[in-house]
Amino acid sequence: MNAHWADWIAVGLAVAGAALWLALRIRRNWKKQQEARARSCACLTPCDGCPFSKDCDGKGS
Amino acid sequence: MGGKDKAKRPRLVVLLAGNPNSGKSSLFNWMAGAHQHVGNYPGVTVEKKSARFVRGDVEIELVDLPGVYSLLAASPEEAIARDEILSGAAGVVIQVVDATNLERNLHLTAQLAEMGVPTVYALNMSDEAASHGLTFDLELMSALLGGPVVPTNGSNGEGADALLAAAQRVAAGGQACSSRVNYGLDLESAIAAVAEQFEGDDAVSARRRAIALLDGLSDPHAPAGAREAAAREAARLEKRGGRPLDVQIAEARYGFALGVATEATRESSPHVRHARTLRLDNLLLHRIWGLPIFVFLMWGVFNLVFALGEPPMQWIEAGLGGLAARILAVWPAGAAPLLQSLVVDGIIGGVGGVISFLPNILLLFLAIAFLEDTGYMARVAFLMDRAMHKMGLHGKSFIPMLIGLGCTVPAILATRTLEHKRDRFTTILVAPFVSCGARMTIYALLIPAFFAPRWRGWVLWGVYVAGILAAVLVARLLRGTLFRGESAPFVMELPPYRLPTLRSVGIHMWDRAWMYLQKAGTVILAISILLWALGTFPRRTEFSRDYAAAIAAAPAPEAAAALEAARQAETLEYSAIGRIGKGLEPVLRPLGFDWRVGTALVGAFAAKEVFVAQMGIVFSLGGADEGPERLRAALRKNYTPLQGLAMMLFCLLSAPCVATIAATKRETNSWGWALGMLLGMTAIAWIVTFVVVRLGLALGWGLA
Numbered sequence: 001m002n003a004h005w006a007d008w009i010a011v012g013l014a015v016a017g018a019a020l021w022l023a024l025r026i027r028r029n030w031k032k033q034q035e036a037r038a039r040s041c042a043c044l045t046p047c048d049g050c051p052f053s054k055d056c057d058g059k060g061s
Numbered sequence: 062m063g064g065k066d067k068a069k070r071p072r073l074v075v076l077l078a079g080n081p082n083s084g085k086s087s088l089f090n091w092m093a094g095a096h097q098h099v100g101n102y103p104g105v106t107v108e109k110k111s112a113r114f115v116r117g118d119v120e121i122e123l124v125d126l127p128g129v130y131s132l133l134a135a136s137p138e139e140a141i142a143r144d145e146i147l148s149g150a151a152g153v154v155i156q157v158v159d160a161t162n163l164e165r166n167l168h169l170t171a172q173l174a175e176m177g178v179p180t181v182y183a184l185n186m187s188d189e190a191a192s193h194g195l196t197f198d199l200e201l202m203s204a205l206l207g208g209p210v211v212p213t214n215g216s217n218g219e220g221a222d223a224l225l226a227a228a229q230r231v232a233a234g235g236q237a238c239s240s241r242v243n244y245g246l247d248l249e250s251a252i253a254a255v256a257e258q259f260e261g262d263d264a265v266s267a268r269r270r271a272i273a274l275l276d277g278l279s280d281p282h283a284p285a286g287a288r289e290a291a292a293r294e295a296a297r298l299e300k301r302g303g304r305p306l307d308v309q310i311a312e313a314r315y316g317f318a319l320g321v322a323t324e325a326t327r328e329s330s331p332h333v334r335h336a337r338t339l340r341l342d343n344l345l346l347h348r349i350w351g352l353p354i355f356v357f358l359m360w361g362v363f364n365l366v367f368a369l370g371e372p373p374m375q376w377i378e379a380g381l382g383g384l385a386a387r388i389l390a391v392w393p394a395g396a397a398p399l400l401q402s403l404v405v406d407g408i409i410g411g412v413g414g415v416i417s418f419l420p421n422i423l424l425l426f427l428a429i430a431f432l433e434d435t436g437y438m439a440r441v442a443f444l445m446d447r448a449m450h451k452m453g454l455h456g457k458s459f460i461p462m463l464i465g466l467g468c469t470v471p472a473i474l475a476t477r478t479l480e481h482k483r484d485r486f487t488t489i490l491v492a493p494f495v496s497c498g499a500r501m502t503i504y505a506l507l508i509p510a511f512f513a514p515r516w517r518g519w520v521l522w523g524v525y526v527a528g529i530l531a532a533v534l535v536a537r538l539l540r541g542t543l544f545r546g547e548s549a550p551f552v553m554e555l556p557p558y559r560l561p562t563l564r565s566v567g568i569h570m571w572d573r574a575w576m577y578l579q580k581a582g583t584v585i586l587a588i589s590i591l592l593w594a595l596g597t598f599p600r601r602t603e604f605s606r607d608y609a610a611a612i613a614a615a616p617a618p619e620a621a622a623a624l625e626a627a628r629q630a631e632t633l634e635y636s637a638i639g640r641i642g643k644g645l646e647p648v649l650r651p652l653g654f655d656w657r658v659g660t661a662l663v664g665a666f667a668a669k670e671v672f673v674a675q676m677g678i679v680f681s682l683g684g685a686d687e688g689p690e691r692l693r694a695a696l697r698k699n700y701t702p703l704q705g706l707a708m709m710l711f712c713l714l715s716a717p718c719v720a721t722i723a724a725t726k727r728e729t730n731s732w733g734w735a736l737g738m739l740l741g742m743t744a745i746a747w748i749v750t751f752v753v754v755r756l757g758l759a760l761g762w763g764l765a
Contacts, residue, residue, distance in 0.1 A: 007397035011594075014403060018590035025584075029723070 070120045074150050075228050078142055078173065079157035080166050081128030082439075084185040086110075087215030088157055089125040090568070092225055116225055124151070130165075132172045146176050152232035155224060157183045160190035160197065160212075163326060167318035170206060171242045175272060177265030179231045180208040183224050187212040189559070195326060202325035216562045244272075244313040247301065251275060251294035258287035277307050338558055345437065351444045358437075359525070362428040364518030366421050367509065373420035374505075378689055381413040399597070406681040407593025408586065414506075414677030415581045415670045417689045421505040422498055422577055423570055429466055430569035434561030438463055452533040453540030454491075455484040462488075462532065465495035467573070469717055473724040483544035487536050489728055490738055493717035494532035496525050498573070499669035503712050506673050510693035511705035520706075528713050531745070580668065588667050589674050592638065592660075596678055601635035604628060633657075633679065652711060652750045653704045653764045662711065668718050701764055703757040707750050715746035 079085045093112035111124040126142040146154060156173055158166040173180055184197065203210045209227040213220030244252065255271035262270065274280055274291035275298075283291075295306045302309050345354060385405050392401050432438050442459040449459055458479065465472030472492045479485040496504070504524055508517050540546075608628040615621035633639050634656070641663060642656025649659045657679045664671035680695040696705070716722070716739045726735035758764070 003396060007399045010397065011399045011403055014400075014590055015594045018587040022584075022587045022591070 070115070070118060072120045072122065073152045073229065073232050074122045074124065075225075075232075076145060076151045076154045077123060077125045077157060078146065078154055078169070079126075079128060079183075079185075080130055080159060080162075080169060083128065083157045083159040083162075083166060084213075084215035085125055085128060085157045087565070088183060088185065088213060088221055088224070089123060091215070091218035091221040093123045116229070119229060121225070121229075129169065131169060132176070146173070146178060151178060153179045153181060153228045155181045155183055155228055157185050157213075160184045160187045160195065161193060163190075163197075164315075164318050164322040167321050168314055170321075171314035171317045174207065174242060175265075175269045177263075177269065179234070180206075181224065181228045181231050182206055182208055182210040183213045183220070184210050185213045185215050188214050188219075198325050198327065202321065205321045205324060216559070216565070242314055242317040244310065247298055248275075248309065248313065251298055254294055255287055255290045258284055258290050260284070272310065275306055276310050277305075341558055342440070345440050346444060351440075355441050355444060358432070360518055360522045362425070362432075363521040363525070365428065366424045366505075366521070367514070367517045370421035370424050370505070371509075374417055374689065377417045377419065381409055381417065382691075384413075385409045402597065403590065403593055407589055407678055410677040410681030411589030411592065411674035412581050412586050414673050414689060414692060415502060415585050416578070418502045418505040418673070419574065419577055422501055423574055425501055426467065426498065426573045427566065427570055430566050431561055433463075434559065434565055436558045453537040454487060454533070455479055455481075458484065458488040458536075461492050462495050462529075465492045465497060467498050469493045469495070469497050469721045470724045473721065473728050476728065481546075483540070483546050486729060486734065487539045487544050489725055490539060490734070490741075491532040491536045493721050493738070493742060494528045494535065494714065496528045496713060497669065498577070499718065500712055502670045503665075503672050504709055506676070506689060506693065507696070507705045507709055510696045511700075511702040524709050524713060527710065531714055531749070535745070580670070584668055585670055585674055588664065588671050589678065592664055592671070592675050592678055595638040595641070596633060596636050596660075598636060601632045604631055638679075648747075651754070652747065653700075653707050653754045654711075655699075657699075658704075658708060662715070665712060666716060666719060668720075669712065672712060701762065703754065703762040704764055706757070707754050710753055711746050711750045713746075714742060714749055716740075716743045 077085050077089055089110070089112070093114055111122055113120060113122050115121070124145065126145055127139075129139045129142045132139060132143040132146070145151070154173060154176075156166075156170060158170070170180075170182070182202075184199070184202075187197070190197070197210075197212075199210050199212065208231060211220050211224045211227050213224055243249070252268060252271045252275065255274055256264075256267040259267035259270055270280055270283060271287070271291070274283060274287060275295055277295075280288075298309065299306050345351060347354075388405060388409075389401070429438075432441075442463070445459045449455065458476075461472040461475040464475045469492055472495070473489050476485045476488045476492070479488060504521055508520050512520050608624055612621045612624045612628075615624060634643065638660045639656065642658075642660040645659035645663070646654075646656045649655075649662070654662070657676070660679065661672045661675035664675040676696070677692055680692055700708075722735050722739055725738055726732055729735065754764070
């Protein structure tokens, strides 16, 4: 293979790999946050009977 | 096979509960062989943490609960602890009791006893109590508390194994804690009247829920009959007692605590107790000298960070320079120039630049860990309490701010210790003004670049103070507008002074170094590669002049080098990052920043260390050699000290990193607050930096 193209391919793979890794990391963190949100209210206690739901999101408990 | 054995192994969940700063996390580390951060001030553990390990043939899951004074669920961490204890998943609860503060710690015991779970007591810091002249009758204490009492020492792990053994024994026996607070005849009859309304509950649960209702706590699932009975009994007892029922219940619990403490404690030489602590407090908490001593100590720390950090930083720099030179030497001439630039300019220039500052970061955290572990930082919170109230912040807000010296994300999580929304939100919104460890990387690059050695400590100290001042002023503004209302009173626990152990400081340093290197090797590496690509493409093919010919015809090597630098500057300006920077330049020019600083500020939004990585890449692509000292020389050549100061101020006050914004969103449950923080901080940073630059210009300090 032409050395010029090998250089471009190597660099392209490195840049694409870095971008993909960052994107997957952001996605994973986002999903984690959504899961945590589904489990708990903002004060991280179960929303059912959470004594802070009024303080956390403005709605009454 | 191993997997099969593992599946068959019996499992035991052990909860570690106790007052804040009772040494739970230290014991957790000893028992589980974990490296969780511990500090000699309350509020370090705000979320439950767990570790799994095998002891004998049992798989143990040890859960470190947030430190709480009660289980009334009056704050989020109390709710977490209570819910975990009541979930039924735990086989046994270990309550860590601070032997030097027995009475106060036993108030929690009184409530734990109502939970009906098997309990073991760790009499922690018993060595310290002995040095205060206190000894205990462990047998009597066990009998009074209804569970085994094991003396432990969180600083050297003494008793940790015996504690686990006792927990396993109690769990195997399945006996609930036999201790019970006697609330007195009137209250006990009221409790019984309410408890009988909980028909589906067992006796322990019915009693606990009845006490909770009488204590004024809401129980949405309680039968209407129980609520009515509680209201009736409360009215009767309040009339009879002449004071609120929750006060009467608290008095009974404190009575229990005082009784056990008095019965089981043998104070052989009371005069020894706290003598050393009192002597030190007279000096360090002095009304006049307390704060100046703190300011002086921090000034000393910042000077040490530069004085001791410089030599190892130069070793790392030499290593990185050697690595780049070695790569260039072995790289076949003319082969794969793009890949060579990616490795040398992008990765070594970017990631290497960040790694070089590891010694400075470690020294700063060594000093903070030392001050925390000795108990001094809790005194600082005490000293700051009155000032914090005057400024509109809750006294407890100082703890998240202290944690913010490491990283703003856990600082925002630590605001959960604040009970009121207005206190929590104000602290969340101002916590990012406190300089985190990542920002320290920026200061470690810029301060030695622009300031003489004798001024470095002062400048760093000034930047940290500026951050705290900004936090205070914004807090005052928020409390005067969006979050009006009085701050709740706060009693700061003052732990006894302790000499930090090598292990505790070592764990802290190792954690910090590992986190820093992990971040450099993952996020910073990926961002450096992307920033390198943005700084390299699109590639310029046409230049303002024929540089190749001009360089060939240059009369001297210096002239050829200047022409080469000009060619590389044109290349960089043409790249995507150059265009982004040029696009930002009109907004940043009034602050004395050029397009190169603009690109680094954009990168810093991902993670603050990227500012350093990006400056490394920009100047490396622009022809400067790799390494902080060479980067500093390039910065000195292109910018003035006033611009250096402006960069630090802007990085300090502007939008925090994306992780902080996400944490803010999570904790406030609102994108509005998170984005408001982002825009508000950036606006403040722009205005303050603009004013400082204009003042500097008026004083005759120039811009490049």
